Amino acid sequence: MQRIANLIVLKDHQVLLLKKPRRNWYVAPGGKMESGESIYNAAIREFKEETNTIPIEPHLKGVYTMVVQDEHTDMENEWMLFTFVSHDLEGIPFEVTKEGILEWHPVEALAHLPMAEGDRTNLQFAVSGQGVQYGTFVYTHDFDLIKEDIQASYEGEKQ
Amino acid sequence: MQRIANLIVLKDHQVLLLKKPRRNWYVAPGGKMESGESIYNAAIREFKEETNTIPIEPHLKGVYTMVVQDEHTDMENEWMLFTFVSHDLEGIPFEVTKEGILEWHPVEALAHLPMAEGDRTNLQFAVSGQGVQYGTFVYTHDFDLIKEDIQASYEGEKQ
Numbered sequence: 001m002q003r004i005a006n007l008i009v010l011k012d013h014q015v016l017l018l019k020k021p022r023r024n025w026y027v028a029p030g031g032k033m034e035s036g037e038s039i040y041n042a043a044i045r046e047f048k049e050e051t052n053t054i055p056i057e058p059h060l061k062g063v064y065t066m067v068v069q070d071e072h073t074d075m076e077n078e079w080m081l082f083t084f085v086s087h088d089l090e091g092i093p094f095e096v097t098k099e100g101i102l103e104w105h106p107v108e109a110l111a112h113l114p115m116a117e118g119d120r121t122n123l124q125f126a127v128s129g130q131g132v133q134y135g136t137f138v139y140t141h142d143f144d145l146i147k148e149d150i151q152a153s154y155e156g157e158k159q
Numbered sequence: 160m161q162r163i164a165n166l167i168v169l170k171d172h173q174v175l176l177l178k179k180p181r182r183n184w185y186v187a188p189g190g191k192m193e194s195g196e197s198i199y200n201a202a203i204r205e206f207k208e209e210t211n212t213i214p215i216e217p218h219l220k221g222v223y224t225m226v227v228q229d230e231h232t233d234m235e236n237e238w239m240l241f242t243f244v245s246h247d248l249e250g251i252p253f254e255v256t257k258e259g260i261l262e263w264h265p266v267e268a269l270a271h272l273p274m275a276e277g278d279r280t281n282l283q284f285a286v287s288g289q290g291v292q293y294g295t296f297v298y299t300h301d302f303d304l305i306k307e308d309i310q311a312s313y314e315g316e317k318q
Binding site: 076 | 198199291293310
């Protein structure tokens with residue numbers, strides 16, 4: 001099962017996003033975990049590779065079960081997504097990479113920039129939600145969102 | 160890839176643990192995620208099934224990459240562990256289940272009760288650490304811990 005870690009930096013009210021060439025959809029920098037890697041180390045490594053910068057004090061904001069249904073074969077492909085936030089980074093990000101174009105946008109732009117609808121839910125929570133979000137997203141093969149089921153929890157002051 | 164969610168309840172300075180018959184090792188109640196399930200729903204469902212009680216406001220405390228090495232075949236089996244904590248539960252736990260015996264222990268007993276060494280690290284963090292812990296645990300087929308590599312993060316007051 002594939003495991004993807006991604007990371008959104010929110011700094012000075014701006015978020016760093018990667019515009020992918022295929023549909024001009026925006027994503028948070030990230031990629032596949034390697035075998036034996038922790039999700040934390042994977043998020044940092046992938047972010048470094050894709051941006052040429054080091055995220056400062058990343059923190060986990062979401063764990064998602066992703067299901068892609070293929071309507072033709074009735075097969076499902078399931079994978080896990082781990083979404084981190086950082087509030088600072090070290091270095092100057094690439095502008096153009098082999099994965100796409102890196103751009104800073106005002107955090108409010110997450111509401112309307114073109115992206116997968118599940119990513120919008122996740123990235124908005126990562127930059128403004130309290131605690132950790134969980135959920136299942138079911139997509140068609142063309143990445144239309146069929147279903148989402150979301151939960152969240154917050155540790156508060158209980159301890 | 161297998162995904163396991165478990166949950167430790169800490170209430171009135173006591174933790175609820177399951178003593179498994181095989182080695183008399185203690186674990187937190189939990190089990191395998193179902194396909195399409197979120198880690199949050201899996202932790203609650205498995206806890207209910209194993210204890211007959213409902214955990215109140217569970218919160219994610221750890222995400223771990225688990226590797227079991229088979230020294231004979233040189234094969235590795237990798238799975239993911241998601242550990243939650245709750246500070247209350249609803250109902251009266253089973254005493255004996257088909258999985259083992261449910262027992263309340265003072266939280267300090269996590270330091271010395273027999274269990275996998277990685278579980279000790281994880282459960283102690285779940286009940287007393289701040290934020291979320293991440294890491295990789297490498298075990299032999301006999302569940303001797305060969306290597307652990309741990310990270311943690313805490314969101315603090317940044318937002």
